[in-house]
Amino acid sequence: xxxxxxxxxxxxxMLAIAVAGAALLxxxxxxxxxxxxxxxxxxxxxxxxxxxxxMGDETQEQKGTHVLNTLPPPTGFTDDEIKATLQKIKLPPxxxxxxxxxxxxxxxxxxxxxxGTLYVGSFLATNVYAIKxxxxxxxxxxxxxxxxxxxxxxxxxxxxxVADIDKIYKYDNPEANPDELPEPKVVYDDMPPYPPHxxxxxxxxxxxxxxxxxxxxxxxxxxxxxxxxxxxxxxxxGLAEIVALGVRNxxxxxxxxxxxxxxxxxxxxxxLGDDVPSDKLNHITKIGEHFGYPYCHQGDIPDPKFAMxxxxxxxxxxxxxxxxxxxxxGMKFYTGDQFPADYKNNIILTEHGSWNRHQFxxxxxxxxxxxxxxxxxxxxxxxTGWIGEDGKYRGRPNDVLEAKDGSLLVADxxxxxIYRISYSK
Amino acid sequence: xxxxxxxxxxxxxxxxxxxxxxxxxxxxxxxxxxxGQDLAAGCAGCHGADGISEAxxxxxxxxxxxxxxxxxxxxxxxxxxxxxxxxxxxxxxxNDDIRNLGAFYASLPSPKPTILPDGxxxxxxxxxxxHRCRSCHADDLNGFxxxxxxxxxxxxxxxxxxxxxxxxxxxxxxxxxxxxxTFELSDADLQALSHYLATRP
Numbered sequence: 001x002x003x004x005x006x007x008x009x010x011x012x013x014m015l016a017i018a019v020a021g022a023a024l025l026x027x028x029x030x031x032x033x034x035x036x037x038x039x040x041x042x043x044x045x046x047x048x049x050x051x052x053x054x055m056g057d058e059t060q061e062q063k064g065t066h067v068l069n070t071l072p073p074p075t076g077f078t079d080d081e082i083k084a085t086l087q088k089i090k091l092p093p094x095x096x097x098x099x100x101x102x103x104x105x106x107x108x109x110x111x112x113x114x115x116g117t118l119y120v121g122s123f124l125a126t127n128v129y130a131i132k133x134x135x136x137x138x139x140x141x142x143x144x145x146x147x148x149x150x151x152x153x154x155x156x157x158x159x160x161x162v163a164d165i166d167k168i169y170k171y172d173n174p175e176a177n178p179d180e181l182p183e184p185k186v187v188y189d190d191m192p193p194y195p196p197h198x199x200x201x202x203x204x205x206x207x208x209x210x211x212x213x214x215x216x217x218x219x220x221x222x223x224x225x226x227x228x229x230x231x232x233x234x235x236x237x238g239l240a241e242i243v244a245l246g247v248r249n250x251x252x253x254x255x256x257x258x259x260x261x262x263x264x265x266x267x268x269x270x271x272l273g274d275d276v277p278s279d280k281l282n283h284i285t286k287i288g289e290h291f292g293y294p295y296c297h298q299g300d301i302p303d304p305k306f307a308m309x310x311x312x313x314x315x316x317x318x319x320x321x322x323x324x325x326x327x328x329x330g331m332k333f334y335t336g337d338q339f340p341a342d343y344k345n346n347i348i349l350t351e352h353g354s355w356n357r358h359q360f361x362x363x364x365x366x367x368x369x370x371x372x373x374x375x376x377x378x379x380x381x382x383x384t385g386w387i388g389e390d391g392k393y394r395g396r397p398n399d400v401l402e403a404k405d406g407s408l409l410v411a412d413x414x415x416x417x418i419y420r421i422s423y424s425k
Numbered sequence: 426x427x428x429x430x431x432x433x434x435x436x437x438x439x440x441x442x443x444x445x446x447x448x449x450x451x452x453x454x455x456x457x458x459x460x461g462q463d464l465a466a467g468c469a470g471c472h473g474a475d476g477i478s479e480a481x482x483x484x485x486x487x488x489x490x491x492x493x494x495x496x497x498x499x500x501x502x503x504x505x506x507x508x509x510x511x512x513x514x515x516x517x518x519x520n521d522d523i524r525n526l527g528a529f530y531a532s533l534p535s536p537k538p539t540i541l542p543d544g545x546x547x548x549x550x551x552x553x554x555x556h557r558c559r560s561c562h563a564d565d566l567n568g569f570x571x572x573x574x575x576x577x578x579x580x581x582x583x584x585x586x587x588x589x590x591x592x593x594x595x596x597x598x599x600x601x602x603x604x605x606x607t608f609e610l611s612d613a614d615l616q617a618l619s620h621y622l623a624t625r626p
Contacts, residue, residue, distance in 0.1 A: 048608050055560035068561060068570040071598060075520035076493035195601040
């Protein structure tokens with residue numbers, strides 16, 4: 001069986017399951033009326049997600065929590081304001097954080113080019129940026145604009161890859177023109193066209209395949225069978241395979257340098273309360289593993305509506321529960337030599353911070369230690385302080401990337417800035 | 426009376442922002458309502474003396490959420506929202522100007538509706554419920570943070586905005602939510618919705 005055939009038959013099986021599940025609901029569930037807009041057996045769900053895809057499950061208890069509460073001030077932050085925040089960031093002894101570059105609106109995933117250019121994606125700003133470091137002076141250039149949501153960025157063998165909702169673009173030799181990206185080639189486009197949970201994160205494995213997340217276009221639903229999964233995509237020939245199923249919104253992951261296994265962060269569903277369910281760190285140990293969505297959350301909470309008879313024991317539990325509404329996003333295994341030796345092969349992951357919670361939490365960096373098998377996984381706070389004493393955000397980290405010297409860059413889409421964390425004894 | 430209210434609000438704002446200023450991490454300098462009012466004199470020709478517009482296709486700004494006004498000015502300034510008139514005007518605004526204008530317009534009494542409910546507005550009311558306008562624009566549809574006040578806005582302004590969101594000509598602050606909300610609506614639906622919103626107090 002070829003890889004593309006694997007994808008097709010996998011999708012067909014899942015479609016059958018979803019349709020059967022939907023039929024069951026209509027037949028037996030008196031609440032089917034309120035569920036009907038989340039029924040992916042209807043064609044329009046595939047073309048256009050429900051209008052209420054993220055507020056539709058709003059409860060009286062969680063009312064007032066809203067994404068609009070998490071927007072930065074419209075006129076942004078000055079460098080002095082950002083530096084004042086960084087002075088208050090708490091790190092382990094010996095570490096320091098500084099402002100590395102500003103004027104990078106909605107900065108998301110980062111990747112290094114071959115000549116030391118830092119490429120940065122963005123969210124609704126629709127831009128891709130290139131940041132040049134010339135002896136400590138950094139220049140930010142917008143090298144692509146007007147994309148949909150070019151959040152996912154990767155670089156390999158002299159080419160920049162950008163995941164923009166429904167296309168992965170490849171830009172050969174992007175360094176040739178420092179002002180503008182060249183005409184891209186589309187290397188993969190078998191992806192839904194809509195924005196809801198369609199923003200992506202990219203991670204190359206050792207073979208040059210890209211891990212690509214596909215979020216469901218809803219908070220909680222029977223997702224279209226082309227979503228709610230992680231695929232591994234070969235940008236060389238456009239083939240793909242599904243490596244994980246039952247995944248909600250994942251926007252971060254990395255390949256363990258010790259094993260080649262893919263680990264990824266996953267945002268759990270909303271509107272069940274301030275403190276449940278927990279967001280997750282997952283570890284794929286076999287191809288096609290199912291992580292529970294939409295039936296089961298955090299490995300042990302069956303969904304109140306969508307469990308539909310499934311038990312949590314049917315699904316892979318998370319490697320680590322990260323806490324409710326933390327919004328874990330970009331993550332990397334640390335492979336450098338600058339940090340203390342016990343940081344080697346640890347995961348540093350970013351938590352963007354909550355919106356569907358009465359008091360914000362998250363907006364921090366977490367250090368995760370794990371053995372290669374993922375049997376003993378522990379987390380400790382690494383960098384905190386982006387929530388002010390007034391409970392408001394002062395920054396929202398969403399990606400990390402190791403620099404050549406072993407220091408760590410942090411992207412913040414709230415302040416539109418990149419920070420640098422370094423260590424010295 | 427209004428002026429007295431404004432100036433006491435201004436003092437309050439300055440006090441709040443000044444204490445935050447010394448902490449050093451609060452973004453932006455204090456909003457200055459008087460400066461906002463002075464600057465807004467230049468906007469009155471189109472947007473009305475009290476921020477209540479009598480000009481076709483020109484929105485009333487009185488009572489809009491502070492953040493909504495600021496975001497739109499930022500979008501006009503960056504070119505993310507295109508408009509031949511507002512583009513060049515916003516180009517000339519500083520961050521302080523934008524904060525002052527936002528605070529000033531938010532402080533003005535909102536417009537009273539000039540049309541009465543009828544059959545068309547009843548149809549619009551149903552659509553507003555079905556398409557979850559209140560999820561972002563608040564239960565009273567008076568706006569919330571970056572989401573506009575819809576109640577009592579000019580009908581022609583509302584209709585143009587909805588058409589622009591549907592066609593993709595305009596993008597809002599909320600993760601493509603307006604494109605989603607208008608996706609399935611016909612032009613007749615958009616007309617009913619704008620009519621309903623314009624009748625709301």
